[in-house]
Amino acid sequence: MSAEAKVEELTMRTMNEAAGEGGRGLNYEENLLWEKERSDHPGVDLPEPEGMALRTGRPARETIGLPQVSEPQVVRHFVRLSTWNYSIDHGFFPLGSCTMKHNPRLNEKMARLPGFAHIHPLQPENTVQGALKLMYELQHWLAELTGLPGVCLSPAAGAHGELAGMMTIRRAHEAKGNGHKKVVLVPDSAHGTNPATAAICGYTIRTIKTSETGRLTLEAFKEALYAGQDDGGDVAGMMVTNPNTCGLFEREIIPIADLLHEAGGYFYCDGANFNALVGKIRPGAFGVDVMHINLHKTFSTPHGGGGPGSGPICVTEELAPYLPVPTITCENDTYRLQYEDEAGRPESLGRLRGFVGQFGMHVRALSYMMSHGADGLKQVAEDAVLNANYILSQLKDDYHVPYEGPCMHECLLTDKMQKDQGVTTLDIAKTLCERGYHPMTVYFPLVVNGAMLIEPTETESKDAIDRFITVMKEIAADTAAGDTDKFHAYPESTPRRRLDEVLAARQPVLNWKE
Amino acid sequence: MRYLPQTKESRKAMMDAVGVDSVDALYKDVPAQAFIDGLADLPMHMGELEVERKLSAYANENRAAPQGPFFLGAGVYYHHVPSTVDYVIQRSEFLTAYTPYQPEIAQGTLTAIFEFQTFIARLTGQDIANASLYDGATATAEAALMAMRVTRRNKICVANALHFDYRAVLKSYMGNHEGTEIFDGAPDEQTACVILQSPDFFGKPHAYEDWRKKCDETGALLVVVVNEIISLGLLPAPDCADIVCGEAQSIGLPMSFGGPHLGFFACKEKFLRQMPGRLCGQTLDADGKRGYVLTLNTREQHIRREKATSNICTNQGLCALAFTVHMALLGEDGFRRLARLNHEAACKLADALSAVDGVTVPGDSFFNEFVIELSKPSAEVVDALAARGIIAGYALDDRQLLVTATEMAQDADIKALAAALQDVLN
Numbered sequence: 001m002s003a004e005a006k007v008e009e010l011t012m013r014t015m016n017e018a019a020g021e022g023g024r025g026l027n028y029e030e031n032l033l034w035e036k037e038r039s040d041h042p043g044v045d046l047p048e049p050e051g052m053a054l055r056t057g058r059p060a061r062e063t064i065g066l067p068q069v070s071e072p073q074v075v076r077h078f079v080r081l082s083t084w085n086y087s088i089d090h091g092f093f094p095l096g097s098c099t100m101k102h103n104p105r106l107n108e109k110m111a112r113l114p115g116f117a118h119i120h121p122l123q124p125e126n127t128v129q130g131a132l133k134l135m136y137e138l139q140h141w142l143a144e145l146t147g148l149p150g151v152c153l154s155p156a157a158g159a160h161g162e163l164a165g166m167m168t169i170r171r172a173h174e175a176k177g178n179g180h181k182k183v184v185l186v187p188d189s190a191h192g193t194n195p196a197t198a199a200i201c202g203y204t205i206r207t208i209k210t211s212e213t214g215r216l217t218l219e220a221f222k223e224a225l226y227a228g229q230d231d232g233g234d235v236a237g238m239m240v241t242n243p244n245t246c247g248l249f250e251r252e253i254i255p256i257a258d259l260l261h262e263a264g265g266y267f268y269c270d271g272a273n274f275n276a277l278v279g280k281i282r283p284g285a286f287g288v289d290v291m292h293i294n295l296h297k298t299f300s301t302p303h304g305g306g307g308p309g310s311g312p313i314c315v316t317e318e319l320a321p322y323l324p325v326p327t328i329t330c331e332n333d334t335y336r337l338q339y340e341d342e343a344g345r346p347e348s349l350g351r352l353r354g355f356v357g358q359f360g361m362h363v364r365a366l367s368y369m370m371s372h373g374a375d376g377l378k379q380v381a382e383d384a385v386l387n388a389n390y391i392l393s394q395l396k397d398d399y400h401v402p403y404e405g406p407c408m409h410e411c412l413l414t415d416k417m418q419k420d421q422g423v424t425t426l427d428i429a430k431t432l433c434e435r436g437y438h439p440m441t442v443y444f445p446l447v448v449n450g451a452m453l454i455e456p457t458e459t460e461s462k463d464a465i466d467r468f469i470t471v472m473k474e475i476a477a478d479t480a481a482g483d484t485d486k487f488h489a490y491p492e493s494t495p496r497r498r499l500d501e502v503l504a505a506r507q508p509v510l511n512w513k514e
Numbered sequence: 515m516r517y518l519p520q521t522k523e524s525r526k527a528m529m530d531a532v533g534v535d536s537v538d539a540l541y542k543d544v545p546a547q548a549f550i551d552g553l554a555d556l557p558m559h560m561g562e563l564e565v566e567r568k569l570s571a572y573a574n575e576n577r578a579a580p581q582g583p584f585f586l587g588a589g590v591y592y593h594h595v596p597s598t599v600d601y602v603i604q605r606s607e608f609l610t611a612y613t614p615y616q617p618e619i620a621q622g623t624l625t626a627i628f629e630f631q632t633f634i635a636r637l638t639g640q641d642i643a644n645a646s647l648y649d650g651a652t653a654t655a656e657a658a659l660m661a662m663r664v665t666r667r668n669k670i671c672v673a674n675a676l677h678f679d680y681r682a683v684l685k686s687y688m689g690n691h692e693g694t695e696i697f698d699g700a701p702d703e704q705t706a707c708v709i710l711q712s713p714d715f716f717g718k719p720h721a722y723e724d725w726r727k728k729c730d731e732t733g734a735l736l737v738v739v740v741n742e743i744i745s746l747g748l749l750p751a752p753d754c755a756d757i758v759c760g761e762a763q764s765i766g767l768p769m770s771f772g773g774p775h776l777g778f779f780a781c782k783e784k785f786l787r788q789m790p791g792r793l794c795g796q797t798l799d800a801d802g803k804r805g806y807v808l809t810l811n812t813r814e815q816h817i818r819r820e821k822a823t824s825n826i827c828t829n830q831g832l833c834a835l836a837f838t839v840h841m842a843l844l845g846e847d848g849f850r851r852l853a854r855l856n857h858e859a860a861c862k863l864a865d866a867l868s869a870v871d872g873v874t875v876p877g878d879s880f881f882n883e884f885v886i887e888l889s890k891p892s893a894e895v896v897d898a899l900a901a902r903g904i905i906a907g908y909a910l911d912d913r914q915l916l917v918t919a920t921e922m923a924q925d926a927d928i929k930a931l932a933a934a935l936q937d938v939l940n
Contacts, residue, residue, distance in 0.1 A: 018804040033629055033842050042848030044596055046921070049854040052861050057879025058719045058749050065636045068845030075598055078626070078839055082607035085622035089606030102517055103610050106562050115573025120586045121772030122908050123577065124900045130575030131771050144554050156648035156773070157828045167690065192822070199820035201690050249543040285548040304832030305623035306613035306645070306792070308774035350686035354589065354651035354679040355772025367569060373559035376515055382537040383520050389540050390528040406540040433619050438612070461519035462528060494618040497800040504797035504809040508786065510642045511632035
């Protein structure tokens, strides 16, 4: 049935009736909270209000329309829902560019210490010295690891860090009288957030074309740099991910950064792929001026099904005055929050988030850094890179490898060798779901067709990686043998089979209605 | 090295398979000058016990809310979180899952987001809600940006006392758009939206109707900001607004020194395609069973790149789950009762403080926080009370103090604050 026909036929009632009934074995069905029988009491016991006269100056609200169930029902509801999720604690999660590594439980325990969980950001500073010290120390770790001494922890996620970083660059240009610089160079292989961020900061995007080696060349870079003005005078900066989104280190990064700097531009490095470098390579030493760090990638804070993330930014000394507020300083063993006032950083671009940032994530990240130490973090990078190269070496005869290695912490394959048999990257991804794996990142980067970007991370054993390789080889072998029908039907054993995304977009149903 | 499964032997076997003698050979594209010489100037690895000792010592240097009377709010609130909430969000399947891009194996997260969106839409009286944003401050800035897209105007009117951090973030975000202006007062014909916080920063609830009328007259959108979401259990729903956004930390989340918290965003259905952030929608699977997917992502950065409505690519997933679990436990009656209990605690606080010499309680309408006037500078009073183990509130300019009472404030705490103020002020 076409999506249009489905839209015609479906009413909310029939959609709700399509909720599964019963279940089989350990595979449970579960209806929504609003579909449960309404209890006459809630799942919390609160004291009876005294019935004091209202002093709100407003009429009291009538019915809201919320469900009502007891505590055991709530627990069962969410535990059943949880069984429909795949997670890193379940198994291999080779999602390229996302760094799905083990999330240590120690970090969770630390963030829940009452002295961290139950403190308020507006308490007197002398009552939160331990929290400020922790943040100060995290700033130091990040500065040391990146080689970029100015650190602001406040951005709430990677994309928010990008925004903070690009606004820092913009602020610096304005302060130096270079407000006319309006172009940001972005490779065609970049994450979508890069051009989106630059555009939000009021910049025009000029694309740098990736070469047939999957990397930037000095030639292509020059072409973009000088496309507007002979001296690149209109270029405010570039946003480059390094290692790039093809999993490759940009060999010509130093001459590229030099030319950019000569033209008065700043180098923003997307830190999504820092896991390949941590403890081993300093981005500040290959020309980076600004970089965000995803604490939820490199530093193991949990992805939580889509956040909370945390995206601190690290900058050169030259750019530090323009960073967002607040930042943490220390004088005579006393830690203070630094703001935009005269005593602080009057040249700052201002505030980008309420309060001090995702503090709970700062605790988790520092707990992880301390656990690994300088020696462990270096081993993290090396194991991540070795694991990815091992996968590449084992699958290079079964899948098309668009760019020559060695790769860094992730390897890029495509479906070119399978496509003629009608098996696409999407089919391969859905087959992995059927076989008990989370798929790799698919159809990204956009510079190759049918991309499959595989990032094993350092927290997988060789045994786990070998089993994944075996499954990937079986898919390739069955495809080559023409045994392909099953791939289009997968997944079959998951809580839901392929979902109709067109239907969801054509007839948006975004909350529960009777 | 407890987090690393590879052994000397397995590393050797993999290097042999790759065909290199050392891992450094894999880094051959990296310029020599970028390598850290030896190890970074940082401590070496530590065991779990050592880390725990060190970080516990840091935590113990902080004065935590459960240690004594606590009356600070101002946008972040100290509430009780049922133990079930933390148990559920620490389940591996929720905690260690990725963004639900592969919906067949992420129905747990997606279903919970769908329920979250339903809770927010109902609480705010709006048609639709997104899957959450970073925090109340960024949600407010996103609302202003959305109003600018919808109206193609570039002036933002702040109607009343907006939280100072929200205002600062709004100013930074607006700074990226040339010709924008933020002003106080009433909307004119160039105004994209009116931002009305209720309860406002000083704790006073506002009526929406007059502002609705002013917006209708000028074509501006009405944005209602709520940073104490529990107030929606007692105050009228802002259903006449075009956008309702703010902070939902009060439900399910600890204060955690300011984050991670939970920005929420709801609006009228007609603005759906201009909305920022992730959306989860209902659909059917290949067997005709109901399921959920992230939808309408053609608004988002990974498809639209520089033409996206926003650069956001995450929500506050786990925080939204904590909210959803807590709301499920509270239910209709529990949520409304919790709102009442907050208001009654504040009423008791107002009565107790009115009786203190040197304190006046000028306001007569509030939800769970209000401003008092002191006979001495409030910053000094806050410090003096902190030294006595009482977190008294947020010192505003000069002699004003913003005090908050939630269900956590016991009668004894209120008495202790009143007695300490009596002492410090006289």
